[in-house]
Amino acid sequence: MITSQKVNRLDVVILSEAKHLDFLRNRQTVLSRDKGFTLIELLVTVVVLAVGLLALAQMGVMAIQTNKSTSEYAIATRLATNKIDVLKKDPYDTLITNVDSGKMDSEEKTGLPSSIYSRSWVIANGSTNGTKKITVTVSWGNGSKKVVLNSLVAEGGS
Secondary structure, eight states: OOOHHHHHHHHHHHHHHHHHHHHHHHHHHHHHHOOSOOHHHHHHHHHHHHHHHHHHHHHHHHHHHHHHHHHHHHHHHHHHHHHHHHHHHSOGGGOOOEEEEEEEEHHHHTSOTTOEEEEEEEEEEOSSTTEEEEEEEEEETTTTEEEEEEEEEETTOO
8 A cells, every 4th residue: 555655755756857857858959059169269269369379479579689689788798897807907007098999890709790899998087086987888789789887996906
């Protein structure tokens, strides 16, 4: 004998299973309609990807240009520092204003064949007695770029 309580539980289970089957059928229908990308989605993806790749390429170009410029400034600074060191080794009384022999081919001095550096220096009396101020200027790129270094030399020392 089946009681009404058992029948009610069975009805609930059957209804629950029926709802679950309906859910699965609806989900299958939705999935069968969504088989791939639309043309618009594909075009948007391609445009976004292209913009990102162009930005990366531009960053690479800027990094190369910055690296070249930094290298040029480092070479110019080294040339100016070397000239100041040479001038400081000279006796104080022999320090006179002069200009280097004009242009230096950087291949000869730095191992880089593409640039030519011009170096000049000025030696003037310092702000106090017994001192001289050395100013060395290294320029390149038709004079558009330059490095200027200053040093002070005291009489009887460097």
